[in-house]
Amino acid sequence: MTSLISPATSDKAAKVMLWVSASIAILTLLFILGYIVVQGLPVLTLSFLLESPRLSGAEGGILPAIVGTFCLMLVALLSAVPIGIGAAIYLAEYAPVGVVTRIISFGVECLAGIPSIVIGLFGYAFLVIYLGFGFSIISGGLALMFMILPWVVRVSEESLKAVPGGLREGSFALGATKWQTVSRVVLPSAVPSITTGVILGVGKAIGETAVIMFTAGSSLLMPTSFFDPVRALPYHLYILASEGISDPMAYGSSVVLLVMVLVINLAAVAIQRHYGRHHVRN
Amino acid sequence: MSEIEIESRNLDLWYGSAQALKKISMAMPEKKVTAIIGPSGCGKSTFIRCINRMNDLVKGCRITGELLFEGADIYGNDMDAVELRKKIGMVFQKPNPFPMSIYDNIAYGPRVHGLRNKEELDRIVEESLKASALWDEVGDLLDQSAVDLSGGQQQRLCIARTLAVKPKVILFDEPCSALDPISTAKIEDLINMLKHDYTIVIVTHNMQQAARVSDHTAFFLLGELVEFGKTKQIFELPDKKSTEDYITGRFG
């Protein structure tokens, strides 16, 4: 069979097409970023970051929303990390490969696939109403925990499994027990990549508006305890825009949110860089 | 004539349904070096990993027959694998330093066995590094990551780490196969020094190495022990044709 197009031509065509795809992807990203930054820039002042909102957010700043977002992330992290890493250690190191492990892994996969709006609704019914936490940082943080838990489990499990088997054998050969081996050699070796993964997970969770609008509330006041309601940044900008309160303020909030995500991602990269050289090149 | 430290009697081993060791019977004397040679896949690693029960970690591995350490059955019901491994250390083919400092690598064994005293740990670290001929090179760099050492240094670190636990036996599974000739020579010198204090079993693909460092040599072929005897006799006057063929490089 002879082809109408010569290999050299199709090679060139493929290269051009891939180049076009890459350019479109990058340009789209730059366009979105540029548009938001340009729109948000006029309201971005120090007082925007450090003041409370006035007139439903049409004036003033967004400090309570920034603080609220931080608190939600903190609760989500402090609850998801120990549970997630514990589950991952069990799955990667202890659970016999078989039906039970597969069922747990499948459950984790399913949890990861639940739409955030459903998690939000469940958080509302279970945390806000049934457990009586009300609209609060605790409710929102725990609902976000449900959201990032599967991610933390999966990232941690993969990080643990990537630790070279030779390290485990080396530890056992010195007369260490299983738990000593796991806690002193395997887990520390996996910590850098677990940390990176978890931080990236937080970067995704920070924008999960659907989860927190059902659970964290929409108070514009500065929270004073973890049982106070807060309005997280993404929800704040949603309300600003959807209720026509102030478009510039919504864009200003978007820029702050983007910067937070950027900082989080840079932190993940920095940790990876810093610890990368410690990893055994096996 | 020295005492027998490790003895295997009719040892059979299966991975699932595949038999990897067939009726291995041999006795390894105390404070001597026993070399195990044979072509790839003949069961050398499998055998040596039985001695410190490393095969416990392998799913589907089944063992029958007897394996004795100081007269006690290694696979007996009252043998604790963790305790056994304190007395029988192992150095692996690929250097496997832990991703921590040189000091912490050496102190790892004593620490997991409950030693907390700082001076005592310092002393053990220094002693072990001296005994593995590494002190002069890294004595000033104890806080440096062990992963940054050269391959040969890493392997001597792994030996030092093993010595820190004060075992009676050290198993070496091709300890030099990933190293350059100079590092290899250093490890061989080290083994020649260590044999005054430790019983050593070493797997090697290097005939000259077996001839240089060992007192006894076992030749394995397809999971069977073909011949076992004094190294000099095995290399100069082997009983079996296949041993001679292997040693002279005529097969495998």
Ligand SMILES: Nc1ncnc2c1ncn2[C@@H]1O[C@H](COP(=O)(O)OP(=O)(O)OP(=O)(O)O)[C@@H](O)[C@H]1O
């Ligand atoms: N974990 C395992 N599971 C199943 N089979 C195994 C396992 N380890 C080794 N085997 C098999 O057992 C046989 C002996 O392997 P072993 O590693 O002991 O050989 P060896 O003599 O050390 O070889 P080499 O010189 O290549 O290291 C081989 O056929 C190998 O495929």
Ligand SMILES: [Mg+2]
């Ligand atoms: Mg081997």
